[in-house]
Amino acid sequence: MRYLPLTDTDRQAMLAKIGASAIDDLFVDVPEVARLDGPIQGLPMHASEMAVERHMKALAAKNLVAGDVPFFIGAGAYRHHVPxxxxxxxxxxxxxxxxxxxxxxxxxxxxxxxxxxxxxxxxxxxxxxxxxxxxxxxxxxxxxxxxxxxxxxxxxxxxxxxxxxxxxxxxxxxxxxxxxxxxxxxxxxxxxxxxxxxxxxxxxxxxxxxxxxxxxxxxxxxxxxxxxxxxxxxxxxxxxxxxxxxxxxxxxxxxxxxxxxxxxxxxxxxxxxxxxxxxxxxxxxxxxxxxxxxxxxxxxxxxxxxxxxxxxxxxxxxxxxxxxxxxxxxxxxxxxxxxxxxxxxTLLGETGLRQLAAENHRLACLAADRLARVPGVEVLNRAFFNEFTVMLGGKPARAIVRDLADRGVLGGVSLGRLYPGVEALEHGLLVAVTETTTEEDIERLAAELEAAIKETAQ
The missing domain is CATH 3.40.640.10 (Type I PLP-dependent aspartate aminotransferase-like (Major domain))
Structure with missing residues (x-):
């Protein structure tokens, strides 16, 4: 049961104090397209606790968990091993x-x-x-x-x-x-x-x-x-x-x-x-x-x-x-x-941080070299740490990323997602590699990327 201590009179008094005629006036800075005009579609208005639990578990089961598949997503948030x-x-x-x-x-x-x-x-x-x-x-x-x-x-x-x-x-x-x-x-x-x-x-x-x-x-x-x-x-x-x-x-x-x-x-x-x-x-x-x-x-x-x-x-x-x-x-x-x-x-110390960085870079170099051998793929960077950009030879990166996810590989972040509507960036894919990536993961990404590109060309 929600705790709502305010009466309609209280709300009107508060709105009058700040010079607003209605509660909707408080949301004028939110674009119209982003506002709900009613209850969220697809959710029941009420349900038992057990029914809600089952529903939420079913929704969670649709997630592709980072630790369960080869994972190459970065762009500002990185999967590292936390002791x-x-x-x-x-x-x-x-x-x-x-x-x-x-x-x-x-x-x-x-x-x-x-x-x-x-x-x-x-x-x-x-x-x-x-x-x-x-x-x-x-x-x-x-x-x-x-x-x-x-x-x-x-x-x-x-x-x-x-x-x-x-x-x-x-x-x-x-x-x-x-x-x-x-x-x-x-x-x-x-x-x-x-x-x-x-x-x-x-x-x-x-x-x-x-x-x-x-x-x-x-x-x-x-x-x-x-x-x-x-x-x-x-x-x-x-x-x-x-x-x-x-x-x-x-x-x-x-x-x-x-x-x-x-x-x-x-x-x-x-x-x-x-x-x-x-x-x-x-x-x-x-x-x-x-x-x-x-x-x-x-x-x-x-x-x-x-x-x-x-x-x-x-x-x-x-x-x-x-x-x-x-x-x-x-x-x-x-x-x-x-x-x-x-x-x-503190657990890493200076030596441990340097070793962690070296392993990240080593695996990223392996990934860049392997992806460069995929037909239609070009590595953009001359210098990088554990993240680099590949160009997909005119193929739309967003579609390739979705295809890779369907194949059980989280293959990176498309530049088209970061810069929607910018045609020059639609064919770029940002790939991140960390110490949690295995050489088998890299080989899997390369194989599935090659298959996805071929399928897109057909």
Missing amino acids: ASVDTIIQRGEFLTAYTPYQPEIAQGTLQMLFEFQTQVARLYGCAVANASLYDGSTACWEAVAMATRVTKRKRAVLSGALHPHYAQVVKTMAHFTGDEIADALPAITAEPDFDGLIARIDDQTACVVVQYPDILGRISDLTPLAEAAHAKGALLVVVNTEPVALGACRSPGEMGADIVVGEGQSLGVGLQFGGPYLGLFAVRDPKHVRQMPGRLCGETTDAEGKRGFVLTLSTREQHIRREKATSNICTNSGLCALAFSVHM
């Missing part, structure tokens, strides 16, 4: 029920964990300071843009065409409410990113340039020239990383001159989890920018007796003292996911 010890640790009562340390002095365990997490992220990104995490990678990307506008006092952000389109859309959505100008583009289907074209879009009003590393097509390039070009115009370089395991093998963004580095931490400790919750990472290279960072920052100190202790050093969120002067209104730091990330990183 059982990670879940064992994060499910301890003192961690599982811990929330934001509003009274930091009595949350020493939580603060210490976040301090260690910040240290790991800062070292991974090649930055001086990292915060105590954010909601997810896409919102961290927007927070970086917002921070850059505060630092530079400018209102224009230039987005690389090779930035994940979902991240770009979050940035554009948020900028709609702040009045910032967002200059975005589509990715060029070339072996290397078009940095010359990106640099040409930077002007004296640009607050930041946002680039992904590795980018949405899996390409890896030296970001140093881009950082130098941005700095020459007084702009900041924001680098987005959606696959933190890559930084076990590749140079860190901070090392190449990135001013703000953000990303998604899902790959380490968190798992796919039907798309969330995930984990936003955020770091800055120059300590002078710390006070413009969103979220919270935990620090180490000593108490009156000289013992080591942890404190909430900086908190720019609106719930705390700053209120309307807050640098951000982001309210979730995905604390349990941050703990999982930190536990997984």
Whole structure:
């Protein structure tokens, strides 16, 4: 039984207070096509508990589970092996029920964990300071843009065409409410990113340039020239990383001159989890920018007796003292996911992370070489980590992906799905390989892809 304490009179009084004539007025920003005009079709209006359980199990049985078939899907969310010890640790009562340390002095365990997490992220990104995490990678990307506008006092952000389109859309959505100008583009289907074209879009009003590393097509390039070009115009370089395991093998963004580095931490400790919750990472290279960072920052100190202790050093969120002067209104730091990330990183250590990265790259190279031998398939990338793009010789990638799924292989993400309606990208397939992929899986993908292409040609 639902608990609905408000009467119609109460609702009318509330609507009148905010100047709305009806509840529907609250949803004017939701496109008409996305709104329901009645109950969800296909679901019974009522049923017994056992009937609902049977119905839900029948629906779940239609899923193709990632661990049951060869799995090559990436594009910002990656299937890695999460050690059982990670879940064992994060499910301890003192961690599982811990929330934001509003009274930091009595949350020493939580603060210490976040301090260690910040240290790991800062070292991974090649930055001086990292915060105590954010909601997810896409919102961290927007927070970086917002921070850059505060630092530079400018209102224009230039987005690389090779930035994940979902991240770009979050940035554009948020900028709609702040009045910032967002200059975005589509990715060029070339072996290397078009940095010359990106640099040409930077002007004296640009607050930041946002680039992904590795980018949405899996390409890896030296970001140093881009950082130098941005700095020459007084702009900041924001680098987005959606696959933190890559930084076990590749140079860190901070090392190449990135001013703000953000990303998604899902790959380490968190798992796919039907798309969330995930984990936003955020770091800055120059300590002078710390006070413009969103979220919270935990620090180490000593108490009156000289013992080591942890404190909430900086908190720019609106719930705390700053209120309307807050640098951000982001309210979730995905604390349990941050703990999982930190536990997984601790278990790996630097040597383990490098070994994990090397295995990811080795298997990805095997996959790229094998797929390149499939008639009609061309590997786009010259350099990549564990994800690369293949062009299917004019065949529609979305149809091929569906055909592969019917054959029991989750073969990747079609660029047509990421960029619907863009004809030039319809024939691209993004393939991700991790340590969970076997050489047998790679052979199966190649065989089924060849069969699917042949069938499409008939």
